[in-house]
Amino acid sequence: MSYLASHNRYDTMTYNRSGRSGLKLPAISLGLWHNFGGIDSVEKGREMVRRAFDLGITHFDLANNYGPPPGSAELSFGSILKADFEAYRDELIISTKAGYGMWEGPYGDFGSKKYLVSSLDQSLKRMGLDYVDIFYHHRPDPNTPLEETMAALDLIVRQGKALYVGLSNYKPEQTREASRILKQLGTPCLIHQPSYSMINRHVEDGLLDVLDEEGIGSIVFSPLAKGMLSDRYLNGIAPDSRAAGPSVFLRPEEITDELIVKLRKLNEMAAGRGQKLSQMALAWVLRGGRVTSALIGASKVSQIEDAVQALAVAHFTDEELTLIDQILQ
Template sequence: MTYIASESRYQDMSYRRCGNSGLKLSALSLGLWHNFGDVDIRANYEQLLFTAFDLGITHFDLANNYGPPEGSAEKNFGDILHKHLRKYRDELIISSKAGYYMWPGPYGEWGSKKNLMASLHQSLKRMRLDYVDIFYHHRPDPDTPLYETMSTLDLMVRQGKALYVGLSNYPAQRAREAFDILRQLGTPCLIHQPKYSMFERTPEEGLLDTLMDNGVGCIPFSPLAQGMLTDKYIKGIPEDSRAARAHFLKPEHLTDERLATIKALNSMAMERGDTLAQMAINWLLKDKRVTSVLIGASKTAQIKDAVHGLKSNPFTQGELDRIETILSKFA
């Protein structure tokens, strides 16, 4: 059956301006890092996309290496876009990235002009698109001159293959240098994508201020710390969880101290009438420097829960102080 989007899709979602640009992003964005590869069930990830869009999520975040196997998330997304979402293309923000390993030889990763242009062309072909809305450099390259990488991003915009450009995983000083180059070239950086959550506070050590000073938006990834900031692991490690698969999140990460922190935060979330996941997402969105939070999902209920959580009461200063006490007590 042909998908028809909900007519009320923009009713409850909030949209936040991205830095100093004219672009607004939905407060929640859907990441396709997991659950959209060839190893996954198509009927499920179709429903994830449809549910997200029906609830006002307009930003879908991909990268050339998402899958597994690498490239399959873009291919699968492109197929669904072509068959079901094509008429909504102008309502969507579609992003991709390059920088991590994709093919053998000296041009298959990092940040050279050769790698980035080849990667973008491959991504556009897989998704059956003429352009992406945002193209990111996925990680800093220690060897390629920064000017080469940034001038390639600028070229993509000038060629009409990307509307905006962004960075991911850049530390504050390196990001500042990149912003300066892009500004001089005439293609200001739109957005930065750092790993940021209650359990990963590095962006607070200068990056968030750098983004604000340069008018760049922020979209944190891994806001739930690979699922640790949920109630999933309070009673043990479920067989179908990421910790059980021991890929990125390993059982040894769930120490007694970490579990004590999770339980204390979960109790506080319940007092607020929230789930722990909702509280963790809203804790990020409380900061006006954050444009959108990038969530992942394996079930439609997780997307619905996150969107519903946007209606939660704002944090009081006492609640914020309590969160800091919990985090510091079990650090």
């Protein structure tokens, strides 16, 4: 049976304007960094993408190297688009990136015009698309002039291969200068994608201020701090958790006794709000309207459903915010 999207998919999702642009993004977006690669079940991924869209999640975030192996997440997503979403393409925001190592030789990494244009051409073929909605430079390149990298992003928009451009992992002053160059070229920066969570607050040291001043939106990855802000570590490291496996993203030594005590206190606070810890953590990064969207990963449908339910209790009192800061000192 072919997929028919839920008729009430837009009824409960919150949509926020990205900076000073005309584009609105869902408060919760779905990232395909993990669980959509060549080693994963395409049918399971298909089930998650369908459910996400039925819940009002219109934004799906990829990168050229997502997998494993690199490129396979885009291939999997392309097969899902072809099977289920051709009729809904104009309701979707699809983003991809380039900036990390993708292929051998001197032209498959960082930020040259050669690499960025070639990479996006490959991404479009893998996904079966004529264009993406957002194309990001994934990380700064210390050896390529910023003018060249930004000119490549501007060229990509003028070629019709992307509607908007964004940055990821750029520091505040790098972001300000990149934004200046893009404005001069006539292709303003739409969005910045940094990491941000209750535990990792580096964006508060200048980056959010730059984004406000430049009129740039933000979508934050790892809002659950690599899974630490969930119920997976309240009693230590569960045998089937990310920290117990071979993951390079979360090491066992990061789950300290001191952290577990803090997580338990946060979990008690979330329960008092009628939420799971993960839901409170998502609501927290979205508080105050400075973050456009929280980018989640998922390995099963229920995690997507939980994330969207976080928006039902989005407000924090001053006392609650103060208590969170005290717990995490």
